[in-house]
Amino acid sequence: MTQLDRFDGMTVDELRDRLKTATTPETRFRAMVGLCALLDQEAAHADLLQAMGDADTSLVAYACKQVARRASVFSEEQAAELKGRLEDCLKHEDPDVKFEAARAWVHFPFESRVVHRLLHELLNDPETQPLMLGPVLKTFAKAHGPVDQLEVSFKLLADHEKEDLREAVAESIGLLGAEGRPFASLLLKLLDDEDPFVRERAAHSLALIGSQAAEIVEALKAATQDEDEGCAEEARKSLEQLLK
Structure with a gap:
């Protein structure tokens, strides 16, 4: 043995x-x-x-x-x-x-709509612990929850005082792929966040949603000069992916 x-x-x-x-x-x-x-x-x-x-x-x-x-x-x-x-x-x-x-x-590969209501309720339940909100939000995005319900949660948590929740918003939008394009303005806002990890995640997700809008390209170009090297490098990678 x-x-x-x-x-x-x-x-x-x-x-x-x-x-x-x-x-x-x-x-x-x-x-x-x-x-x-x-x-x-x-x-x-x-x-x-x-x-x-x-x-x-x-x-x-x-x-x-x-x-x-x-x-x-x-x-x-x-x-x-x-x-x-x-x-x-x-x-x-x-x-x-x-x-x-x-x-x-x-x-x-189960029907994802089965969990939409549950995840939405957890996001809006005042008893849900803050530590759970980020994982719940990312799971809701991965399950491709209804856009209107995601929008409310994204906007609320994008201004949260906890940086890990703002980072969760940026990551969740990226998980939606092209469906995340309506939330590009939120990613641009998070690209200017005070926390470098939030900015880095926002830069990454801008590539994942795949929009080549001029505003996004210009914002990523500016982010390549970010004082944080991790964020600057992620912005360079995202630009390369979008423009190839």
Whole structure:
């Protein structure tokens, strides 16, 4: 038996037994972490299915997060089984579980409109923690949520005091590709943000939306002289991509 066959001194079979029989949530959670560390992505399928049906919300949310990370390796049959569990998790009372299920959902070729309402509600729920808003917004964009709903969230968070949320707006617009062109003015605004990471992300997303409008080209040319080298380099790359 190699070191890779063990986690925290336990074998895969022992960890699976703990996941099934342990009475404390902490022990089951630790067992699932161990299984995800030891098993290749596809082999953990049955364990993830079991964890997604657990009574502990932390374990369910963790399992959904792992499903998102491993989505590309599951077979069609496995994806179909996971879909049923994800649908249950989307109806969960816990907002973390619902969000992680939605984030996993958009990694599969499932009907994305299923999660639009949920993500929109999370974005507008005053109880949603600020740390969650950025990931929720990016997931909503990846799911190609309704433009009018995205517009409200983009405009609100583009002026947020937290730079990571402004950066999330810039990234989310880029995730829309050509559909993000109506929000080019927001990207131009963020290209002039006080935070260099926000400016860099805005420059990158301007290339992703693919508009060659004169205003965008001129703004990117100016950004190539940004005092932050990372932003300046991203602006040069975006210009090259747009004008090639």
